[in-house]
Structures are given as C-alpha cells and as structure tokens.
Amino acid sequence: MNAVNPGAEESASPGPAAPEPVTDGAGRRILDEDLARLPGPRRHLGVLEADLRAGRSCVWYFPDPVVEMGRADFFVRELTHRLEAVIPVPGVVSRADRHTGAPSLPAQRTPVAASHDPWADTDQEAWGTDLSDDPYGSLLSGLVAPGGGVRPSLAPAAAAQAATLEDRLAKELGVMGDPVESLAEQAAAGQAPHVIVVRCWDEASPEEAARLLRVAQATFHEAGLPGHRRPRFLLTARAADLPRATLGSQGRAAVHWWWRVWTRLDTEVLMAWNSRSGTADAAAMLSRRVTDAVVAEVCGPDIDRALALRDAWDGGDLGTLRSALGRVLPGRTADPADPVLPRRLSTAHASTPDAEIHGAWARGAVDSWDGRIHATRGSSLLDPGSQELRVLVCHAQNxxxxxxxxxxxxxxxxxxxxxxRTQRFTLREFCEKARSQHLRNAPDGAVPDLEELELGGLSHAAYMLALTTAQRHRLRTLHTARNILSHRTPLDHGELVTLTQVLTTDWTVG
Incomplete structure (x- = not known):
C-alpha cells in the first residue's frame, strides 16, 4: 500500500472511466490485469522495482499507443503498488488533450478537463481535502459537477496559469519551500526515502521534469546521501515528452524502455488461459498446437491481436490465414515513414531501440520479439506478393x-x-546402406552408428526392413515433411493433416 494513500484500497471514489478493453474475436475481454500476470511484463516490472529499491531513479519510456490506450498508466500503477512511500505528482494535461493531439506548450497551460489520474482511487473525504487550500486544485474546482462527476468540455472562465511541477510536488509533500531540499532533509533525518512519480505525458512542459531530475540528483549528491538513502524519481514518458538529452543517462538514473517486454511465452500463456472449448482427438490437438504457434509467430509482440486471430482462423492454408488477418487488422496500411527493419541480432537483443527505428518504435510499429525485430502493424503480411507470411508460418511449423x-x-x-530381414541382410549392411550422404566418403570400414541414421537414409534402406504398408507410409510422410520444412517451405493444409495423424500414431500400430 502506498504511503500517500492509505485508504486507497477502501476508497469508494469511482475515479475516471477505464479505457475500453481490447476484446478477441469471440468478444472475450482481454484485461490489463491479465496481461500484468504474464511472464514478460512481470520480469520488466521486476527490473524497475529492483532499480528503485536499490536507490536509483528511473526514466521509463513507452510507445505512444501504449500511453494513449491507458495501458502505460496501468503498468505504472502496478509498479508503484509494489513500493512504499510513493508520492505521485498530479499532472496538468488531461487525457482528452492527449487524444486530440494538442501540442505541448513551452510553459504550463490551463487544463480544459480533469486530468486522467491513475491515482484516483484516493477518496477526497478520506483525506479531508479542501480545494480552497490547493494552489492548483482550485483550477479544477469549476470542473467538478455537484454529484462529483466531471463536466465535459468545460474550461475556467478566466485562464489562469497552472502550478509548476515543483509547486505541485511541494503540495504533495506538504512543504512551503524547495521540495527537493525538503526531500534531502527528510532523508538525512532518517525518514524512509520517497519515490516521486511524474507522468511526463501529463505535463505540458517537457523541460520541467528533466530539470527537476537533474537538480534532485545533484542535490542528493551534494548532501552526501548514500544511494540506498536517496529519494528516487520515476519519470514515465513517451519519447517526445522529455528533451532528447534525457534519453541518455541521467547520472544515477536508470533508463528503461518498453522494448523486449512481450515474449513468445506471453502469447502462449495467454492462449492457454483462453483454451479452445470442446474435445478433440490427438491429431486434431496437435493441429491446434501448430495453429496456435502460427498465431504467436504472426502476431509477435501484438499481444492484443493474438486471441482475435486465433478465433478468426482455425487452421488452413496461407490464403485463409491472410484473409483472417485482413479481418483482424482492418484498414492497416503500410506507413511510408516506417524504415526497413534491421536484421542485426544485436539490434533485437539491445536494451533500447536503435536510432534507425526509434521513430517507428515510438509509433508502436516495431518491437523486439523472440530475438528479432518484429513489425507490430502486420500490414506487409496482407500483401499476397510478400513472402513474409510464408516464412513466419514455416518458422512456427518448424x-x-x-x-x-x-x-x-x-x-x-x-x-x-x-x-x-535377417535372412538376407545384416545390421551392418543396413547401416552402410542407410548412411547419410555427407558420410559417404567416410574411411573404409567405418560403419555409422544406428542412432545417427537420418530419415532420408532410413527411407533409402527401407527395403531391408519388414515394414507394413502403414509403417512405410509413416516413414515416407516423415521424410517428405522433413525435407519440406528444412527448405523453409510451410506444409499445406493437407500435408499438415497427414503429418499430424502420423505423428500421433505409434510405429507398432497397423
């Protein structure tokens, strides 16, 4: 429980409306609470928590769409609920402003609607808040309807300058002077160091938050506070919410990116939680495994579309898959500004998006997933002339x-x-006949080990074995499928059905 809102759990205040949840093709709600339980986000939040607990301030960058849909606010709450002595600083830019794309101004601006505050689970009565004592809350008093609701599209009659970030931090700390100096004095006196949270997408001045962090880092250093005793800041932002210089290191601040968060395991766990209904035989269940693997490969980091695609496509050839993608991704077209995705492994495994794809990352167009750079828009997959979809399906089948x-x-x-057939052949003769082609030039007398024989060699020497018709069919099917997949060609629907039947039947049957 946060130190600044001890009554948050019991609060009856409804707060702002939550963003509309994403649903899959069957109308099931994909909630942020479910996504927070997945391995990727839990690992990511754990790294941030460890840094903050170690006394390091953090700058946490999100792509624009993650902020606009409200998911970034949710994950900020998830992180701060793990910490103690958290002080969230209310912003001055409303969520409505963010959605309209209103440009940030050099100075603070007057809000035109109540800011979307993820800390709104704090009840006003629980705190006995008096808006008349609030240097910036008075600006919002005219926006509150008698019943406690927000009057939409209502602005104050007279434009007043909103309080600065330092003023709002001082208000939250309950001090009259410099809030940074007060934080240092409290920490030096032995009080538990605070975690100050500033959501930069709710700030009108990009420079203020960066300047506050720099001043705080210098002040705490000059005060001689050891790392574990220093108050720490958590600045959450889109790339455009902070000056470019802040994209690098801020002294002892750790910079984190919403990058490489989603993993293949997240998609697979999400689909396992929403498993298909009904029973099926072994071959059909294996076919579903392949279908789910294709969905994960195609959707990649686009975690919201995974269940929708699986419900829209229950297996089939590339044509049916592309048609289902068209229904799941309506109206998505390629953005000429999107760069050609780099193929360097170092880019995919880096902790931050490289400069060449930074803009595409900020637009939510690319992410690092499963060790490679993956497009999240999927527009190129709808092009029948592109080989990208074929390659992804082959990867999944493999x-x-x-x-x-x-x-x-x-x-x-x-x-x-x-x-x-022991009356005619010995095991040595069989192994020599079934020897792989790359071992044909082995020294005379060298006999390959039985375990080393490959499907091609086994098929070549199958006449030496007393196989039934069904067993010969299985061997031939396995050999053909192995050759197709090894040449980066996906199996068509008929080939896949035949192979799943073979793989779910024992050799001794038939």
Missing part, C-alpha cells in the same frame, strides 16, 4: 513439428533390429 519428427525417427531406430 518449432512445433521438427522435435516431434525427430522423436518419431528415434522411435523407428529402436525398432530397426527387430524389423531387419
């Missing part, structure tokens, strides 16, 4: 099917001694 094909090969290897 991920699920190749380990199972290998298991089927290994199971057949163990049956070979018992299936050998």
């Amino acid at each position: 991920r699920v099917l190749l380990p199972l094909i290998e298991e089927a090969r290994s199971a057949l290897i163990h049956l070979v001694p018992g299936l050998l």
Whole structure:
C-alpha cells in the first residue's frame, strides 16, 4: 500500500472511466490485469522495482499507443503498488488533450478537463481535502459537477496559469519551500526515502521534469546521501515528452524502455488461459498446437491481436490465414515513414531501440520479439506478393513439428533390429546402406552408428526392413515433411493433416 494513500484500497471514489478493453474475436475481454500476470511484463516490472529499491531513479519510456490506450498508466500503477512511500505528482494535461493531439506548450497551460489520474482511487473525504487550500486544485474546482462527476468540455472562465511541477510536488509533500531540499532533509533525518512519480505525458512542459531530475540528483549528491538513502524519481514518458538529452543517462538514473517486454511465452500463456472449448482427438490437438504457434509467430509482440486471430482462423492454408488477418487488422496500411527493419541480432537483443527505428518504435510499429525485430502493424503480411507470411508460418511449423519428427525417427531406430530381414541382410549392411550422404566418403570400414541414421537414409534402406504398408507410409510422410520444412517451405493444409495423424500414431500400430 502506498504511503500517500492509505485508504486507497477502501476508497469508494469511482475515479475516471477505464479505457475500453481490447476484446478477441469471440468478444472475450482481454484485461490489463491479465496481461500484468504474464511472464514478460512481470520480469520488466521486476527490473524497475529492483532499480528503485536499490536507490536509483528511473526514466521509463513507452510507445505512444501504449500511453494513449491507458495501458502505460496501468503498468505504472502496478509498479508503484509494489513500493512504499510513493508520492505521485498530479499532472496538468488531461487525457482528452492527449487524444486530440494538442501540442505541448513551452510553459504550463490551463487544463480544459480533469486530468486522467491513475491515482484516483484516493477518496477526497478520506483525506479531508479542501480545494480552497490547493494552489492548483482550485483550477479544477469549476470542473467538478455537484454529484462529483466531471463536466465535459468545460474550461475556467478566466485562464489562469497552472502550478509548476515543483509547486505541485511541494503540495504533495506538504512543504512551503524547495521540495527537493525538503526531500534531502527528510532523508538525512532518517525518514524512509520517497519515490516521486511524474507522468511526463501529463505535463505540458517537457523541460520541467528533466530539470527537476537533474537538480534532485545533484542535490542528493551534494548532501552526501548514500544511494540506498536517496529519494528516487520515476519519470514515465513517451519519447517526445522529455528533451532528447534525457534519453541518455541521467547520472544515477536508470533508463528503461518498453522494448523486449512481450515474449513468445506471453502469447502462449495467454492462449492457454483462453483454451479452445470442446474435445478433440490427438491429431486434431496437435493441429491446434501448430495453429496456435502460427498465431504467436504472426502476431509477435501484438499481444492484443493474438486471441482475435486465433478465433478468426482455425487452421488452413496461407490464403485463409491472410484473409483472417485482413479481418483482424482492418484498414492497416503500410506507413511510408516506417524504415526497413534491421536484421542485426544485436539490434533485437539491445536494451533500447536503435536510432534507425526509434521513430517507428515510438509509433508502436516495431518491437523486439523472440530475438528479432518484429513489425507490430502486420500490414506487409496482407500483401499476397510478400513472402513474409510464408516464412513466419514455416518458422512456427518448424518449432512445433521438427522435435516431434525427430522423436518419431528415434522411435523407428529402436525398432530397426527387430524389423531387419535377417535372412538376407545384416545390421551392418543396413547401416552402410542407410548412411547419410555427407558420410559417404567416410574411411573404409567405418560403419555409422544406428542412432545417427537420418530419415532420408532410413527411407533409402527401407527395403531391408519388414515394414507394413502403414509403417512405410509413416516413414515416407516423415521424410517428405522433413525435407519440406528444412527448405523453409510451410506444409499445406493437407500435408499438415497427414503429418499430424502420423505423428500421433505409434510405429507398432497397423
């Protein structure tokens, strides 16, 4: 529980309306609370929490769409609920202003609607707040209807200058002088160091928050406060909300990006929580595994679209998949400003988006996912002339099917001694005949180990084995599928159905 709002959990204040939740194709609600339980966001929040608890201030950058949909506010709440002595500083820019794209002004501006405050679970009565004593709350008093609601599109009759960030921080601290000096004095006196949270997307002046952080870092250093005793700041921002210089290091401040947060595991866990209804045989269940893998590969970091695509596409060829994508991603077109995605692994594994894709990241167009740069808009996947969708489907099929094909090969290897036509062939002769092509030039007398034999060699020497018709069909199917997948070509629907039946049938059956 935050130190500044001890009655938050019990508050009856409804607060601002939550953003409309994303739903999948079946109308199921995909809630932020569910996403916060996924491994990727939990890991990301854990890193930030560790830095703050270690006494480091943090600058936390989000892509623009994550802020506009309200999800960034949610994850800021999730982080601060893990901490103690948190002081959130109310902003002066309303969420309505953010949605209209009103440009930030050099100086503070008067809000035209009540700011969207994620800390609004604090009840006014619980605090006994008197707006007449509030140097900036008085500006909002005219916006509050008698019933406690917000009057939409209502501005004060006279334009008044909003309080500065330092003034608002001083108000939250309950001090009259310099809030930074007060923070240093309190920490030096042995009080628990505060965590000051500033949501820069709710600030009208990009320079104020950056300047406050620089001054605080210098003040705490001059006061001789050790790292674990220093108050720390959490500045959350879009790339355009802070001066460019703040994108780098701020002394002891750690810079974090909403980058490499979502993982393949997040998508798979999300789909497992929303598993398909009904029962199916083993082959159909394996086919569903492949379908889910394709959905994860295609959606990548676009976590909101995963369930929608799975409900819109229940398997099939590339044409049906592309058609389902068109329904899930209506009206998405390529942005000429989006750069060609870099193929360097170092870019995908870096802790921040590189300069060449920084703009695309800020627009929410790209992210790092599963060790590579992944487009989140998916517009190129709708182009029938593009090979990108084909490659992604092949990656997904390889991920699920190749380990199972290998298991089927290994199971057949163990049956070979018992299936050998011993009246005509020896095991040594079989191994020599089934030797892989790259071992053809092995020294004379060298016999490959039975475990090393590949599907191609097993098929080549299959006449030496007493196989049933069904077993020959299985071996031929495995060999064909393995060759197709190894050449980066996805299996079509018919081939996939046949392979799933083979992979879910034992060699000894039939």
